[in-house]
Amino acid sequence: ATMPPLLSAMSTAGRNGVLVKSAVAMEKLADVDQVAFDKTGTLTTGTPSVTGVVPIGEVESVDAMLQIAAAAERGSEHPIGRAIVRAAAGSEESDRLRVEHFRAVPGRGVQALVDGRRVEVITASRSEVAIDAGLVAEVETGGATAVAVIVDDRPRLLIAIHDHLRPGAAASVGALARLDGRAPVLVTGDNAAAARQVGDEVGITDVRSGLLPHEKVSAITQLRERAGARIAVVGDGVNDAPALAAADVGVAMGGIGADLTLETSDVVMVRDDLSAIPAVLRLARRARRIVI
Ligand code: ADP
Ligand code: MG
DSSP, rough: OOOOHHHHHHHHHHHHHEEEHHHHHHHHTTTTOOOEEOIIIIISSSSSSEEEEEEEEESOOHHHHEEEHHHHHOOOSSSHHHHHHHHTOOHHHHHHHHHEEEETTTTEEEEEETTTTEEEEEEEEGGOOOOOOOHHHHHTTTTTTEEEEEETTEEEEEEEOOOOOOHHHHHHHHHHSSSSSSOOOOOOOOOOOHHHHHHHHHHEEEEOSSSSSHHHHHHHHHHHGGOOOOOEEEEOGGGHHHHHHSSSSSEEEEOOOOOOHHTOSSEEEOOOOHHHHHHHHHHHHHHHHHOO
C-alpha cells in the first residue's frame, strides 16, 4: 500500500534530519509565510570564542577575574557561558573556586556566589552597575557580544565574544527568500551591531536585536498580525522556548542542552543543517497539494 502523502513527507523529512513531530505539524509547515531565526546557536554554530578581555578600572589580575567568571559560568548551558569556561580552561584555578547559588537568567546572563563573592556575568549594556558606554560600544562595533563581569557590584572585566556562522545559514536564508512568502527575519537577544553583522552575512535585512525572551514573543506576535502571516520560529535555547511556543510552527535546533526547546517545538532539526528548512517547507507544500 502507498503511504498517505503527509506521512510519506514526514518520513522523507526524517531521512534528511528533520523530525516533524506530527501530521498536523507537517500541514502547518505547508502554510508558513515567514521564518524568524534566532541568532546565537541557530544561525551561528553555538560554539563562539572569547576574542578579547578588557579590564575595567584597576584590576590586579585579568586572568584571575576570567577564572572567577568561568567559575560562575560552570553550570551554564549557554554558548557564551561555555565559551568563557573554555577560555579559562588550562588553569586549575577556576575548578578550585567554590560556586554556590548559581542562577541563569535567560536572555541576560548568570549570577553566582564564587568563594563568597557576588558575581554576575551579563550583557554589558544591560548591567545595572554603570559601565563605560564608550568601552562597551568599542567592543560591540567589531560585531562582538560584550559581556561584563561584575564582582561585588563593581564592574571588573569586559569579555568580547565572536560567533561563527553555521555552514548552510546563508544558503538557507537565500532559498527561503526565493520561496513565495516573506523574507526571513532575525530575532535575537544580542546587541544591535553583532546582530546586524550576522544579518549582513546571511542576507537578512529585518533584524530585531536586544530582545528578552518575552520580547521575542511580542516580535513574533507582531509579525503574525501583519497581514495574518503564519510564522515559523527557529531557535535553540531556553531563551527561545516562549517564542517557539508562540509561533505557528516552532522549530528547535537539536543540539545538546536543548531539552526545553524540544518540548515546546513542532519540528526538531536533528542534524542542525539549516538548508533542510526550505527543503521541508517545499516538501510540506507539495504533500498538501497531493492531499487536496
Ligand atoms: P540569542 O537570542 O542570540 O540566542 P540569548 O537571548 O540567549 O541570545 O542571549 C542574549 C544575550 O544575553 C547574549 O548576547 C549575552 O549578552 C547575554 N547572555 C545570555 N546568557 C549568558 C551567559 N550565560 N553568560 C553571559 N551572558 C549571557
Ligand atoms: Mg539562541
